[in-house]
Amino acid sequence: MSAADRGRISAEIFEIATMHGSVERRAQALLEPLAPLLRYDAAWISLLDPEHRAQRTVAITGYSERVRRFYNGAAFMAEMELIGLNARHRPIRAKDCPVPVADLEVWADYLEPAGFGEGLTTSLLTPDGRYLGILGSHNESSVPPSDEVSDELHRLAPLIAHAVDPMRGITALAGLVGDAAAGVVLTHGGRTEPLPGLPGDPLLDVDSPALANATALVGLHSHVTFLVPCDPEGTDLARITALTCPPQPPGHHRAVVLLSPPPDLHGLTRRELQVLGLLVDGSTNAAIAAALNITARTTIGHIEHVMTKLDAGSRTIAALRAQREGLYIPAGVTFGAAPAPPRSRRRSAPPTPRSR
Template sequence: MSRAFSQNTMGAVARIGAAASSAASVSERMVEILDQLGTVIPIAGSMVSVVDPVTNRRTTVTTSGYSPSTEAYLNSQDFHHEMIAPYSLPRLGAPVRLRDLPVDPMSLRCVAEHWQPAGLLEGALSALVTADNRYVGFVDVSTGDHAHPSDDAITVVEHVLPILANVVDPLQSAKRLVSSLTGDCLAVALGGDGEVIPLQGDLKPGMLEPRGDLYPTVARRLGDKLSSTAFLWPTPDDGWYACRAYRCRDYIVVLAPRALTHDHGLTQRELEILTLLVDGSSNEEIASRLWISPRTVRAHVEHVLAKLNVPTRAAAASRAMENGLLLSPEVIAYVRSRKR
């Protein structure tokens, strides 16, 4: 339960709020926030880490006073299993001091092997949880004084945790991008492990399957340079979603799918050939890829040009990229397997 503010804590919270809302980078803002937190806690060691929703790896935003081995341990799964998960810190949503723990602190590896040998006697560990209940990282501060952090200092930390979670949340850039889309547009963030994180709209069960192929498809289409790309993805009822993917800061990928309302009457085979035209393949190369004759390819190309009402292969490729009429190898294999 939140404690009452003293005059000193009110000032600290206000200064931290101002630092969090500045135009500086995430790491610069966190350094300033920790400096302000140092006015109420004699900080001897500190670290802020963020959980990447794409890779699920923990990476340092800023650290001070900890050895490289301590930093590596705090970012490890071992630390998560020892300190974050057992004490329900993401659910608790409040800072925990060593003296608040229900076990002997010296029984914990982080204390016995890392903090105590460095003369760090107390501290506060807090999970960073967003308003929509996503665990996005943690903040840890340590002191060389058993009396700190004080109750007043814990009050400050408790009240600024939502602010800190918002600062480090990797999906902030994705949310800003989604805010520029139309309100009726479905938008999700993609994780490298196949996780689909809803950002806007109603993501119905069975949409965007197979999930495991989504991120590799987008990564392949974006390559190293593109900030956005468009392609087709199958719907459960044998139709297509027209998808546009955007690469945001921190390499978060936002996907905005919508039901394709006009496919120009193109068959799946014609879409496959159109995709290969975009890749610059010749008729002979397309024939080899699709195990059909060059003559059949020429006939399909003529049909594609007629349906798109364009005069040349280059114009067809341009129209395909503009409208996202592109299939990935994963989609082709998946659709074929579904029809068997």
């Protein structure tokens, strides 16, 4: 392949990598410029779903439905791990496979009976080292791809990985919170993953009360923001913002959770922020008094102060504003001890975060 051909393929892949739209759209578009390089009869791109230990196909052509189903199953994932394609940096051909292909179910029971004789498969790792999934192709010919083709695919793999990286949309979503100082990505399984471009923080650890609150609330709303204490005494507060991730492959990302300095508190005291949290939660005056161990008269006084400071004509309007601006501490958060997990709705704002 000439230098001009390699340059053209690189330019086409770069253009696809900068396209807007879904991961699937970019992945499917990638198969066209790769065809002159790989000269495949079938090809696919898949992304790892770590919570189900499966590769989720995002682009595929030339394979039967039977092969497609196998690619998305646990057995295929196990064989890719056996081969080392969950971490390997160099493409491998069937003839170079560290495990004899005849011993692999994917080859012996699916690919060879379908008429394929060779192939070239590579891991997709981002430039910062995150493993995303697999790009593979197969040919009916038994002649293996050349070293030149393997080397060129190795060179293009980071750009291909960037094109199908699901974190691109998530980091764009996180960019809506311009003052975020830390962040994580919450998964449907309750794990967290690093958010490229932002550090983590102890307040966002997987076992932290703040993340427990965010997890509970993001199940009810696509966008939640609330306050959390940075220390048991509640001397400082920080703001937590949780934004639901758009549905996209591989499908295990649930929300991006961000930590930022608190907004203008309008002179609200810590106790008033707690009262607001209970108002947001829909609590009655009696329930607020019981939850905070205060008298009914004191409760009414706090609510009146909250309404005045927020320029709200009613407790409902005060609750709506608090919910919209994150001016509340979630119901159930206590001080003098580790904050308790939330009851079910929204919460308040945090202090200047500490990066980890």
